[in-house]
Amino acid sequence: MNTSSQDFTTTPSPSRYTTIAIVLHAVLAIGLLYQLGLGLWMDSVPKTPPGLRAGWFNWHKSIGMVLGLLILVRALWRLTHASPALPDATPRWQIHAARWNHATLYACMIAMPVSGFLGSSFTKYPIKFFDFPLPRLWEASTELKAVFGSIHTVTSYVFMAAVAVHILAAVWHALRRDGVVSRMLPQRSPAVPPAAEDDVH
Ligand code: HEM
Ligand code: HEM
Secondary structure, eight states: OOOOTTOSSSSOOOSSOOHHHHHHHHHHHHHHHHHHHHHHHHTTSOSOSTTHHHHHHHHHHHHHHHHHHHHHHHHHHHHHSOOOOOOTTOOHHHHHHHHHHHHHHHHHHHHHHHHHHHHHHTSSSOOEETTEEOOOOSOOOHHHHHHHHHHHHHHHHHHHHHHHHHHHHHHHHHHHTOSTTGGGSOOOOOOOOHHHHHHHO
16 A cells, blocks of 8 residues: 655545645746746846846845745645655655655755845845835844855755756656656546537537
C-alpha cells in the first residue's frame, strides 16, 4: 500500500495534489523564478537618474513581501495536507532525494523573504510596500543589515541550486511519463464515454 512520501499529517496518502496546492505551486513557481531573476538583475541598475534603482529595489521588496505571504499560506496548507506518495516502484534513494529537495525548497522559501525583510528593516530607509511606507520596527544597524543581507545572498544560491535540481527532476519524470508530474498539473476532464454521448440523442 502507498504511504505518503512526505507525510506531515496522519491522513491517508491522496493520489494527487489538491487544486489549491496546484494553484499555489504554479503561482509561486512563476513568482519566485521572476523574483530570483529580478534580484540578480537589479544590482546592475544605475543610480542615475535618481529613483530608478530605488524603484526597482522597492518593486523587489514589495513583490517579495507578497510572495512571503503566499508562502506562509502554502506552508500552512502543506502542514495540514498529506502529499501524494511516489509510485510504488520508486527506488528508496529517489524518495529520500525528493524529500530532501522539497524540504530544502521549503526552508529557502521561508528564509528568503524573512532575511530580505529583516536585512532591509535594519537600513536607514523605511521599507515601502508598493507606495505605502511601513512603520520602522527598530533602529538601523549596519552589522545586522550585513548579517541578514549575507543570509539572503547565500540562501539565494542554495535556493537556485535546489530549484535547478527540482526542475531537472520534473523534466526527467515528464519524459518517463510515470505520472509524477501530472498530479501537480490541473486534471483534464475525463473523456465522455460513447454510451453517455448516445444518451444525449
Ligand atoms: C520572496 C523571496 C525573495 C527572493 C527569491 C529574493 C531573491 C533575491 C536575490 C536572488 C537577490 C540577489 C542576491 C543578493 O544580492 O542578495 C536579492 C537581493 C535583494 N533582496 Fe531579495 N528576494 C526575496 C525577497 C526579498 C524581500 C521580502 C526583501 C525586502 C523586503 C528583499 C530585499 C532584497 C534586497 C534589498 C536585495 C539587494 C541586496 C544587496 O544588494 O545587498 N528580498 N533578492
Ligand atoms: C521556484 C520554482 C519552484 C519551487 C519553489 C517549487 C517547489 C515545490 C515544492 C516545495 C514541492 C513539494 C510539494 C509538497 O509536497 O508540498 C514541489 C512539487 C512539485 N513540483 Fe515544484 N517548484 C518549483 C517549480 C517547478 C517547476 C517549474 C515544475 C515543472 C517543470 C515543478 C514540478 C513539480 C512537481 C511535478 C511536483 C510534485 C512532485 C511530487 O509529487 O513528489 N516545480 N515543488
